[in-house]
Amino acid sequence: MKPPPRRRWGLRLAVLFLVLLGAAALAAPWLPLADPGEMDFGQRLVAPQWTQAPVLGTDSKGRDLLARTLWGARISLLVGLLGSAVALAVGLPYGAWAGLKGGRVDRLLMRLADLLEGLPLVVVVLFLLSILQEYRGELEAVGIGRIQVFFVAVGCLFWLPTARVARAEALKLRAAAFVEAARTSGAGNPRLLRRHFLPNLVPAALVMLTLTVPRVVLMEAFLSFLGLGVDPPAVSWGLLASEGLAALNPLVDSAWLLGVPATALALTLLSLNVIGDHLRDAA
Amino acid sequence: MPVGPLLEIRDLHLVAHGAEGARDLVRDLSLSLQPGTTLGMLGASGSGKSLTAMALLGLLPAGVEQAGGEIHFDGRRIDKLGAREWLKLRGARIALVFQDPLSALNPVLRVGKQIAEVLEIHTALGAAERQAEVLRLLREVQLEQPQVLARRYPHQLSGGQRQRALIAMALAGQPQLLIADEPTTALDVTIQAEILDLVATIQRQRGLAMIWISHDLEVVGQCCQRVVVLHQGRLVESGPVEAVFRTPQHAHTRALLAARPGRTPAAPPVVRPAAQAVSGPAAQTAAASAPESTQAPESEGAAAKAPVLQVKDLQVRYAAGHDLLGRVNSWKTAVDHVSFEVHAGECLALVGESGSGKSSTARALLRLQPAAGGSAHLRPPADQAFDLLALPERELRRRRHHLALVFQDPHASLNPRMRVWKSVAEPLEIQRRARGSALRERVDALLRQVQLDPQLGDRLPATLSGGQRQRVAIARALALDPCLLVCDEAVSALDLEVQQAVLELLQDLGRKRNLAYLFITHDLSVVADFADRVAVMKDGQLVEQGPVKSVFAAPQHPYTRRLLDAVPRLPF
Numbered sequence: 001m002k003p004p005p006r007r008r009w010g011l012r013l014a015v016l017f018l019v020l021l022g023a024a025a026l027a028a029p030w031l032p033l034a035d036p037g038e039m040d041f042g043q044r045l046v047a048p049q050w051t052q053a054p055v056l057g058t059d060s061k062g063r064d065l066l067a068r069t070l071w072g073a074r075i076s077l078l079v080g081l082l083g084s085a086v087a088l089a090v091g092l093p094y095g096a097w098a099g100l101k102g103g104r105v106d107r108l109l110m111r112l113a114d115l116l117e118g119l120p121l122v123v124v125v126l127f128l129l130s131i132l133q134e135y136r137g138e139l140e141a142v143g144i145g146r147i148q149v150f151f152v153a154v155g156c157l158f159w160l161p162t163a164r165v166a167r168a169e170a171l172k173l174r175a176a177a178f179v180e181a182a183r184t185s186g187a188g189n190p191r192l193l194r195r196h197f198l199p200n201l202v203p204a205a206l207v208m209l210t211l212t213v214p215r216v217v218l219m220e221a222f223l224s225f226l227g228l229g230v231d232p233p234a235v236s237w238g239l240l241a242s243e244g245l246a247a248l249n250p251l252v253d254s255a256w257l258l259g260v261p262a263t264a265l266a267l268t269l270l271s272l273n274v275i276g277d278h279l280r281d282a283a
Numbered sequence: 284m285p286v287g288p289l290l291e292i293r294d295l296h297l298v299a300h301g302a303e304g305a306r307d308l309v310r311d312l313s314l315s316l317q318p319g320t321t322l323g324m325l326g327a328s329g330s331g332k333s334l335t336a337m338a339l340l341g342l343l344p345a346g347v348e349q350a351g352g353e354i355h356f357d358g359r360r361i362d363k364l365g366a367r368e369w370l371k372l373r374g375a376r377i378a379l380v381f382q383d384p385l386s387a388l389n390p391v392l393r394v395g396k397q398i399a400e401v402l403e404i405h406t407a408l409g410a411a412e413r414q415a416e417v418l419r420l421l422r423e424v425q426l427e428q429p430q431v432l433a434r435r436y437p438h439q440l441s442g443g444q445r446q447r448a449l450i451a452m453a454l455a456g457q458p459q460l461l462i463a464d465e466p467t468t469a470l471d472v473t474i475q476a477e478i479l480d481l482v483a484t485i486q487r488q489r490g491l492a493m494i495w496i497s498h499d500l501e502v503v504g505q506c507c508q509r510v511v512v513l514h515q516g517r518l519v520e521s522g523p524v525e526a527v528f529r530t531p532q533h534a535h536t537r538a539l540l541a542a543r544p545g546r547t548p549a550a551p552p553v554v555r556p557a558a559q560a561v562s563g564p565a566a567q568t569a570a571a572s573a574p575e576s577t578q579a580p581e582s583e584g585a586a587a588k589a590p591v592l593q594v595k596d597l598q599v600r601y602a603a604g605h606d607l608l609g610r611v612n613s614w615k616t617a618v619d620h621v622s623f624e625v626h627a628g629e630c631l632a633l634v635g636e637s638g639s640g641k642s643s644t645a646r647a648l649l650r651l652q653p654a655a656g657g658s659a660h661l662r663p664p665a666d667q668a669f670d671l672l673a674l675p676e677r678e679l680r681r682r683r684h685h686l687a688l689v690f691q692d693p694h695a696s697l698n699p700r701m702r703v704w705k706s707v708a709e710p711l712e713i714q715r716r717a718r719g720s721a722l723r724e725r726v727d728a729l730l731r732q733v734q735l736d737p738q739l740g741d742r743l744p745a746t747l748s749g750g751q752r753q754r755v756a757i758a759r760a761l762a763l764d765p766c767l768l769v770c771d772e773a774v775s776a777l778d779l780e781v782q783q784a785v786l787e788l789l790q791d792l793g794r795k796r797n798l799a800y801l802f803i804t805h806d807l808s809v810v811a812d813f814a815d816r817v818a819v820m821k822d823g824q825l826v827e828q829g830p831v832k833s834v835f836a837a838p839q840h841p842y843t844r845r846l847l848d849a850v851p852r853l854p855f
Contacts, residue, residue, distance in 0.1 A: 177696035178706070181756070184649050184688050185710030185763060186680040195709070199700040 014271035025073035034064035075236040083154040083216035091162030099170025210276030288315035296351035321493040323507030327778040330513040378453035382465040384445035388437035395433025401455035420451040443474035471636035476849040501851035542779040590624035597657035617643040619823040630800035632814035640823040687760035691772035693752035697744040704740030750781035
């Protein structure tokens with residue numbers, strides 16, 4: 001029995017927003033935008049014009065805020081998606097394996113997860129950054145910068161909730177008749193994981209994806225805001241918000257510098273959460 | 284003395300609104316019910332019987348709507364009532380008894396409290412009077428020690444006790460109409476017999492009108508005066524039970540009656556000579572009847588070869604408690620020194636009530652569950668004999684394909700995300716028997732063997748019917764040419780007609796492939812139709828085994844006799 005069709009305008013709006021934002025971010029290099037890094041000191045701190053350039057105003061160095069926000073979306077969304085992919089790639093097999101094996105293996109894996117849960121992310125990032133600082137030359141030679149460090153940190157910590165969800169689902173699957181049927185025809189654990197567990201974890205994984213992306217985006221914004229994230233001249237929303245905050249002072253009105261990236265971030269997170277809620281209800 | 288009908292349904296029309304538009308679920312359904320009588324509602328799953336019941340309670344699920352028709356109860360039209368008026372009617376005048384008593388009771392509230400809640404809503408009784416009334420109701424449903432039971436939580440009760448508590452709850456509001464939706468389907472047959480008795484007594488005492496929804500013809504035949512038969516949302520036949528059952532008019536009713544298992548051998552038990560009563564302990568009886576079982580195949584002219592499966596002293600136990608370090612310190616025995624044999628081309632039925640250890644036996648043989656002791660020698664015709672229980676894991680994975688399992692629930696036994704043909708192909712892939720187009724050909728051949736169109740192979744399990752899924756599960760079980768097929772309640776979840784067809788298929792395959800069956804079931808009428816020999820389990824022990832005909836005609840163990848007596852039969 002299907003539930004009656006609900007009013008889904010919230011879901012539609014969320015999807016529409018993300019699709020438009022994603023398309024604009026992807027197409028940013030080809031859109032008729034100003035160069036996000038080009039300074040124009042004649043055009044400093046112009047308030048948003050809305051209908052004509054600069055649409056969203058300029059910052060204290062005369063750079064176009066619309067261009068910077070869209071270029072920032074590229075980094076923020078990319079980091080969010082890649083970070084979540086890392087979290088899922090680690091968390092799903094980890095949790096599924098724990099649930100599949102059960103018993104001692106399960107207890108060991110989950111206690112290890114508890115242990116990691118106790119580490120604050122900022123501490124991990126600071127630790128990794130200090131290593132980066134120490135061996136900057138060598139690491140940058142092999143292409144490891146702050147962004148990569150961030151992915152490692154996310155990979156270390158953000159997979160934990162995913163692993164727990166995957167384990168709970170796997171425990172249910174372990175007793176499922178079709179899993180036992182496969183076992184009785186001689187299937188080993190790796191095969192069970194690949195053919196029966198992971199495909200059946202897809203709905204849960206989708207829900208976890210929509211819930212992890214916002215957490216990663218937010219974490220990147222937070223770290224960039226603290227100055228621990230992306231390196232200028234690259235821009236992300238967190239960096240923009242940080243600059244916007246720095247530019248605030250009682251003499252010059254520049255609230256849009258904080259407001260625009262913060263709004264973009266808030267709307268993105270809200271949209272992802274709305275979609276995640278709907279997916280969870282449907283799963 | 285016909286007064287006006289208590290309940291009258293006229294042209295009920297229920298529709299579901301789905302993505303693909305409105306779909307009729309119940310169409311042009313009319314019936315009436317006199318006070319004090321019981322109406323049976325028969326039909327396969329999906330025929331609309333439960334939905335009709337829900338309409339009578341104003342509890343149609345979301346997405347289902349009443350598109351037409353009228354429902355009159357006690358001279359009043361009730362299908363247009365508001366939510367507030369329904370509250371006064373539901374539970375007080377019309378009450379419902381559910382199929383699954385465990386999920387119908389709130390697990391965190393004591394049973395007495397849950398019954399008192401109904402009284403609180405529908406009566407003006409004070410707290411002390413409510414308490415007294417709860418105890419009176421528990422006595423009325425013939426529960427012993429009502430004071431103790433009232434303070435228990437649902438999970439502390441047995442299935443039968445729970446169903447009684449649920450009936451007490453339904454009676455609490457002094458209803459005039461009781462709707463029972465498959466109330467005994469989840470129960471063991473001996474408990475079902477007790478509940479049927481109880482309901483009949485209560486109905487007589489209270490003059491209740493009842494609607495008894497069931498797919499079980501015998502149950503309906505026993506407890507109802509009139510019956511309606513539903514088929515795909517339409518009422519195809521109605522009338523007095525005896526007339527409908529004796530001279531069914533509609534083709535569907537006839538098919539339903541014809542699909543009834545065990546019409547022949549479960550006939551009234553012959554008068555048993557008192558001398559045959561056996562009073563010895565269970566194990567002795569099992570031992571005593573063992574020689575009998577080895578004679579059976581000989582007498583039927585089968586070759587007296589070594590059995591395909593020989594189980595000796597099988598034991599299975601579950602951890603019941605752990606100490607502080609997580610080590611098991613107490614065990615519960617599920618299977619206690621069980622021994623039996625199955626020969627090629629033969630079907631041994633393992634029967635017993637829930638908790639008797641029959642499923643644990645099967646699971647241990649398939650090594651889905653470790654055995655605590657004993658041996659189980661399998662002698663495949665094309666391989667060396669080996670002990671299923673002693674094989675190391677790696678060796679086992681190469682050789683366990685000699686026996687296969689068919690599960691009860693056809694919905695759970697197929698991976699919902701795998702195309703059907705992939706599920707059937709999996710055992711062949713694992714044992715590296717075929718690949719590529721040869722693999723697909725073998726799968727198609729298997730699907731044809733279970734009388735399925737190979738084109739179904741490209742579908743997902745969700746688009747198949749229960750019977751089709753069970754056929755797919757059988758095809759998968761046969762993929763590796765096992766010599767023994769273990770069927771764990773393999774037809775219990777199917778509608779009667781489908782059940783009949785699947786049993787015929789199994790019988791046919793057994794003959795063609797000279798398969799041995801270990802057929803686990805609680806349904807004695809299926810045993811009578813399908814099995815050659817039967818082994819009866821109780822509390823983990825085998826209390827009796829022998830050829831079906833002789834066990835059913837002259838059961839030796841008192842428990843077997845109780846089990847056979849409890850099977851509902853048509854009173855005419």
